[in-house]
Amino acid sequence: MKVLVLAERPGAAEELCAGARAMGADEVALVAFGDMEMPPSCADLIYRVTVPEGLSLDNATATVNAIFDHVRPDVVLVEPTRHMRILAGALAFHGGTSAIADVMELDGDVASSMYYGGAAILKRKPGKTAIYLMQPGAFGDSVAASGANQEEPFAWVDPGATVKVLSSEPIEKSGVDLQKADVVVAAGRGFGLESDLDMARALCDKLEAGLGCTRPLAEDMKWLPRETYIGVSGLMLAPKVYVAAGLSGQMQHMVGCDRAGTIFAINKDADAAVFDQCDYGIVGDIQTVLPLLVNEL
Numbered sequence: 001m002k003v004l005v006l007a008e009r010p011g012a013a014e015e016l017c018a019g020a021r022a023m024g025a026d027e028v029a030l031v032a033f034g035d036m037e038m039p040p041s042c043a044d045l046i047y048r049v050t051v052p053e054g055l056s057l058d059n060a061t062a063t064v065n066a067i068f069d070h071v072r073p074d075v076v077l078v079e080p081t082r083h084m085r086i087l088a089g090a091l092a093f094h095g096g097t098s099a100i101a102d103v104m105e106l107d108g109d110v111a112s113s114m115y116y117g118g119a120a121i122l123k124r125k126p127g128k129t130a131i132y133l134m135q136p137g138a139f140g141d142s143v144a145a146s147g148a149n150q151e152e153p154f155a156w157v158d159p160g161a162t163v164k165v166l167s168s169e170p171i172e173k174s175g176v177d178l179q180k181a182d183v184v185v186a187a188g189r190g191f192g193l194e195s196d197l198d199m200a201r202a203l204c205d206k207l208e209a210g211l212g213c214t215r216p217l218a219e220d221m222k223w224l225p226r227e228t229y230i231g232v233s234g235l236m237l238a239p240k241v242y243v244a245a246g247l248s249g250q251m252q253h254m255v256g257c258d259r260a261g262t263i264f265a266i267n268k269d270a271d272a273a274v275f276d277q278c279d280y281g282i283v284g285d286i287q288t289v290l291p292l293l294v295n296e297l
């Protein structure tokens with residue numbers, strides 16, 4: 001079986017290439033955009049694509065379609081970033097098939113995804129060639145990527161109509177990239193005041209953790225950036241350690257962290273749902289527990 005991997009970040013590329021092996025791929029080909037450095041022993045073949053100056057990655061549709069025609073994969077695994085989603089959609093059209101998004105698990109070729117905001121599981125089978133947009137951690141960590149990383153340049157194919165980048169400005173981001181963080185502290189509505197988040201930040205400093213939150217803290221209170229909330233409509237994370245502080249453990253939040261290695265929960269309500277889903281729980285007030293933890297660490 002041949003698998004083609006489309007990814008923007010080396011970590012995601014490695015995870016998807018490992019997943020391809022777990023699916024039984026005997027040939028794994030990876031598309032590398034620009035000078036993106038790939039992890040060693042990641043894939044059998046790496047097709048290096050140079051995106052012309054001033055063009056956004058979204059314009060790589062025709063190039064990716066050409067790589068697809070060249071490789072003729074049985075399965076395409078895609079990192080679900082904005083650019084990759086566009087490429088996957090165009091590729092599905094080109095290949096006369098469909099793309100399946102938000103895949104949390106594969107059982108053979110049947111893909112499971114969250115549905116109705118996490119209230120149900122949707123199972124879907126692909127069309128002709130399977131194109132799956134995989135959530136992080138979907139393959140678990142029981143598999144490793146492998147391959148000689150034999151690199152070949154692949155010529156850019158003009159997509160015809162292009163999307164031009166007029167300008168780009170980096171957004172000032174404080175703290176750790178949550179997708180890459182080994183440890184994540186997530187704050188919920190139990191933090192009564194915005195200034196209480198300093199307690200979570202102090203814990204993050206001790207644990208070298210990233211600070212995330214539940215949706216209400218980002219969407220309603222706007223105490224933390226929108227891109228830091230975790231859950232079915234936010235980030236799907238798989239850190240080694242997840243500290244859920246002052247949050248109730250609603251399913252819509254917990255699907256975003258249930259692939260964490262170890263989950264710690266702190267909540268003053270012993271009946272909070274989060275205690276059914278954590279590995280270690282402390283029943284207590286964050287106002288007391290967090291300063292104590294920070295002192296002890």
Ligand SMILES: Cc1cc2nc3c(=O)[nH]c(=O)nc-3n(C[C@H](O)[C@H](O)[C@H](O)COP(=O)(O)OP(=O)(O)OC[C@H]3O[C@@H](n4cnc5c(N)ncnc54)[C@H](O)[C@@H]3O)c2cc1C
Pocket residue numbers: 116117187188189190191213214215216217229230231232233234235245246247248249250251252253256266267268269272284285286287
């Ligand atoms: C379609 C849909 C999609 C959604 N997507 C997401 C999503 O992606 N991510 C997400 O997070 N939510 C999402 N939600 C919202 C979700 O259903 C919950 O409402 C939300 O996660 C609850 O946030 P919370 O746990 O911070 O607040 P609450 O549910 O209000 O929980 C607060 C908790 O803090 C505890 N607490 C209070 N004070 C203290 C204290 N001093 N010390 C310790 N504990 C204390 C309380 O006991 C309580 O358990 C979605 C909802 C819908 C309908």
